[in-house]
Amino acid sequence: MIIGVPKEVKDHESRVGITPAGVKALSEAGHKVLVETHAGELSAFTDDAFQSAGAEIVGSAHNVWGMADMVVKVKEPVEKEYGFFREGLVLFTYLHLAPLPVLTDKLLAKKVTGIAYETIRDKQGTLPLLTPMSEVAGRMSVQVGAAYLEKEKGGRGVLLGGVPGVPPAKVCIIGGGIVGTNAAKVALGMGARVKIIDLNLNRLRELDDIFNGRLITVASNSYNVARATAESDLVIGGVLIPGAAAPKIVTRAMVAGMMKGSVIVDVAIDQGGCIETAKPTTHSDPSYEVNGVVHYCVTNMPAAVPNTSTLALTNATFPYVMRLARDGARAAILADDGIREGVNTYDGKLTYHAVAQSQGKPWRAVREVLA
Numbered sequence: 001m002i003i004g005v006p007k008e009v010k011d012h013e014s015r016v017g018i019t020p021a022g023v024k025a026l027s028e029a030g031h032k033v034l035v036e037t038h039a040g041e042l043s044a045f046t047d048d049a050f051q052s053a054g055a056e057i058v059g060s061a062h063n064v065w066g067m068a069d070m071v072v073k074v075k076e077p078v079e080k081e082y083g084f085f086r087e088g089l090v091l092f093t094y095l096h097l098a099p100l101p102v103l104t105d106k107l108l109a110k111k112v113t114g115i116a117y118e119t120i121r122d123k124q125g126t127l128p129l130l131t132p133m134s135e136v137a138g139r140m141s142v143q144v145g146a147a148y149l150e151k152e153k154g155g156r157g158v159l160l161g162g163v164p165g166v167p168p169a170k171v172c173i174i175g176g177g178i179v180g181t182n183a184a185k186v187a188l189g190m191g192a193r194v195k196i197i198d199l200n201l202n203r204l205r206e207l208d209d210i211f212n213g214r215l216i217t218v219a220s221n222s223y224n225v226a227r228a229t230a231e232s233d234l235v236i237g238g239v240l241i242p243g244a245a246a247p248k249i250v251t252r253a254m255v256a257g258m259m260k261g262s263v264i265v266d267v268a269i270d271q272g273g274c275i276e277t278a279k280p281t282t283h284s285d286p287s288y289e290v291n292g293v294v295h296y297c298v299t300n301m302p303a304a305v306p307n308t309s310t311l312a313l314t315n316a317t318f319p320y321v322m323r324l325a326r327d328g329a330r331a332a333i334l335a336d337d338g339i340r341e342g343v344n345t346y347d348g349k350l351t352y353h354a355v356a357q358s359q360g361k362p363w364r365a366v367r368e369v370l371a
């Protein structure tokens, strides 16, 4: 198969769909990989590194899309890429089609096989291609929070781990899922005192076991959240209700009750945020203050560490790339329940129920379309 890897064009996107390691494995398996020049540059992968691994460096996006059987990307295509769609093309990337009816229509009109990272499921029913970015953002949230606690950045001037004779900072993590667990690891590693709040008592039991009592687990209710936020130097929001806007767990009144110079990092901001005073920010202007509390609410935190994020993402996506290349999309979709869940568009039909529902369009199960 010919696999094409274009340079990402979406604003601020610095990741790339395949690494040199992936190119090497695909080349050794007999596939041809076309990488657009400079595609990996912002993730610290040079054209030379791709070439040494066996890729052919191609000068333009037009040629990468035009010659490839399957295009592997990171973000959903933007308008200037729509013209590259053609019948039979397999597109493997984050698609997030629900709010994008125009992109959906273009993929359908050109009969592109659109396989979305975000809807692929593994055997446990989880979303394995979303997990790595939550791991990155969770770990980063504490690093970022520690920096904003410094005086120069508007913080209380507190060192997360304290020093002998001076107590460490208090960190409150709301949501004990992937983001929360990874935040807890880093906060504990830096010597902070950590509380983690979740609605799911079984998850709190697991966390208590995993961390062997080194953190305090707290059941989520407004009384406990108000107390924990009021005493914390750093509050991290990592709540998720799948498919829904994040509930506002920390109210404006609770933020008013927090210490001046304390810091909020609302990782859940990409789903609207779980803190009432949070509003989306960007890497170029990441923070603002409300009632003297510093807020950091960047919607695409992993973009700040594109080398790590690309490696983490491609570790998860690559086995699927290999499978699609080896078997061809049709056979892989038929054989693998997880890949089938990822198919959003096939042969001009919308094949993902939730996307169809949110756009008020008809849909058909991909199995029926393939039958």
Ligand SMILES: NC(=O)c1ccc[n+]([C@@H]2O[C@H](COP(=O)([O-])OP(=O)(O)OC[C@H]3O[C@@H](n4cnc5c(N)ncnc54)[C@H](O)[C@@H]3O)[C@@H](O)[C@H]2O)c1
Pocket (backbone or CB within 6 Å): 131, 133, 134, 135, 137, 174, 175, 176, 177, 178, 179, 180, 197, 198, 199, 200, 203, 220, 238, 239, 240, 241, 246, 247, 249, 266, 267, 268, 269, 270, 271, 298, 299, 300, 301, 302
């Ligand atoms: N900003 C970014 O760059 C970025 C990057 C990656 C992920 N995220 C977002 O971070 C959020 C968390 O992702 P995740 O992978 O950790 O999700 P997850 O499903 O693994 O964890 C969410 C946790 O929230 C808990 N929860 C639900 N309702 C709650 C409540 N009322 N009180 C306390 N806890 C509650 C759940 O029980 C679960 O344990 C998502 O919105 C995700 O999209 C943002």
